[in-house]
Amino acid sequence: MVAAYAAGLVALGLRLGLYRAMAGQGPLTSNEVAERAGLHERWVLEWLHAQSAARVVDYAGNGRFEVTDAVAALLADESSILYLGGSFTTLPNHLSLLPRLDEAFHTGLGLAFDDRGLESAQDSEVLMGNWYRQVLISTALPQLEGVISRLHQGAVVADVGCGSGIALLEMAQAFPTSTFHGYDVSVHALERAESHRAALGAGNVTFHRVDADPLPDGPMFDLVTTFDCLHDMTRPGETVKAIRKAMVGDGTWFIVDIDCAPTFEQNLRRRRFATMLYSTSVYSCLSSALSEPGGAGLGTCGLPEPALRKLVGDGGFGRFRRLDIEHPINAFYEVRP
Numbered sequence: 659m660v661a662a663y664a665a666g667l668v669a670l671g672l673r674l675g676l677y678r679a680m681a682g683q684g685p686l687t688s689n690e691v692a693e694r695a696g697l698h699e700r701w702v703l704e705w706l707h708a709q710s711a712a713r714v715v716d717y718a719g720n721g722r723f724e725v726t727d728a729v730a731a732l733l734a735d736e737s738s739i740l741y742l743g744g745s746f747t748t749l750p751n752h753l754s755l756l757p758r759l760d761e762a763f764h765t766g767l768g769l770a771f772d773d774r775g776l777e778s779a780q781d782s783e784v785l786m787g788n789w790y791r792q793v794l795i796s797t798a799l800p801q802l803e804g805v806i807s808r809l810h811q812g813a814v815v816a817d818v819g820c821g822s823g824i825a826l827l828e829m830a831q832a833f834p835t836s837t838f839h840g841y842d843v844s845v846h847a848l849e850r851a852e853s854h855r856a857a858l859g860a861g862n863v864t865f866h867r868v869d870a871d872p873l874p875d876g877p878m879f880d881l882v883t884t885f886d887c888l889h890d891m892t893r894p895g896e897t898v899k900a901i902r903k904a905m906v907g908d909g910t911w912f913i914v915d916i917d918c919a920p921t922f923e924q925n926l927r928r929r930r931f932a933t934m935l936y937s938t939s940v941y942s943c944l945s946s947a948l949s950e951p952g953g954a955g956l957g958t959c960g961l962p963e964p965a966l967r968k969l970v971g972d973g974g975f976g977r978f979r980r981l982d983i984e985h986p987i988n989a990f991y992e993v994r995p
């Protein structure tokens with residue numbers, strides 16, 4: 659309960675810009691914090707008391723409160739690769755789903771991303787956005803054999819489960835001679851993707867709603883990416899087969915999925931990690947993966963390396979290599995026909 663209450667007020671503090679107002683300022687009074695954030699002092703004081711008791715904010719004595727540099731990196735700087743704000747801002751949306759999840763436990767049917775409102779596309783965007791902006795092009799793609807030179811020459815690329823398109827648009831800007839296609843089932847995510855595309859004027863990018871406009875039936879893509887989405891799909895096996903059909907014979911598939919262990923017992927050895935992943939699954943991943951009758955229901959921990967290797971092998975891919983890219987949650991794979 660302590661963690662839950664404190665986390666709720668972290669989400670509120672993020673929305674109100676309170677960490678930003680305090681970062682790098684040293685110890686401040688509640689009046690100074692309220693003034694910097696443009697908020698009502700009495701409410702700010704209660705928030706500061708609660709956050710100091712939870713040790714998110716430091717109490718410096720004499721009615722002064724401080725956000726340390728370590729906390730500022732996690733909660734104040736939205737462009738930091740360490741920024742954790744996205745994990746907290748999803749919380750109110752996730753908790754608001756509980757009455758509907760109640761129903762899912764009775765019927766077996768979960769909520770698709772779009773059933774959860776506009777927030778879910780926005781939340782996914784914040785969770786992985788900085789990694790796409792700061793690591794994908796410079797560090798991750800160069801690990802894929804021959805892919806960078808192909809992208810410079812002019813490749814055709816698909817991001818399946820593209821969400822609001824951040825990864826695809828980063829690649830499209832870095833490799834203007836290539837063309838890029840984003841596929842998703844979420845109308846909300848695709849609307850955000852299209853508005854981001856228009857704002858950047860990215861003429862080499864097209865987004866497709868996958869149920870009306872599926873992947874092509876014949877070989878077209880030199881590179882396919884799937885970022886943190888296969889385990890969310892109701893029919894991941896069908897998606898793997900569709901990707902195989904749409905990929906050229908010497909193409910590459912870059913898969914990012916959760917770095918979990920093959921068994922529940924092994925995952926349990928990392929208690930906090932397991933608590934986060936299995937809980938997120940109920941709110942989000944399992945719910946999406948069971949959002950249609952007969953859904954595969956993999957959930958957040960549904961694709962550890964052996965299960966993923968089998969899934970892609972069954973779909974017609976022969977080569978599978980885990981890549982050496984560090985990340986606290988995800989594992990990275992290069993898959994080829």
Ligand SMILES: C[S@@+](CC[C@H](N)C(=O)[O-])C[C@H]1O[C@@H](n2cnc3c(N)ncnc32)[C@H](O)[C@@H]1O
Pocket residue numbers: 771782783786818819820821822841842843844847868884885886887890891892893897946
């Ligand atoms: C956790 S989000 C990740 C989005 C994006 N790749 C990112 O990293 O920000 C999972 C995405 O998979 C999409 N998705 C679920 N089932 C899908 C399917 N069958 N085909 C394409 N996208 C799907 C969801 O709509 C959602 O946008």
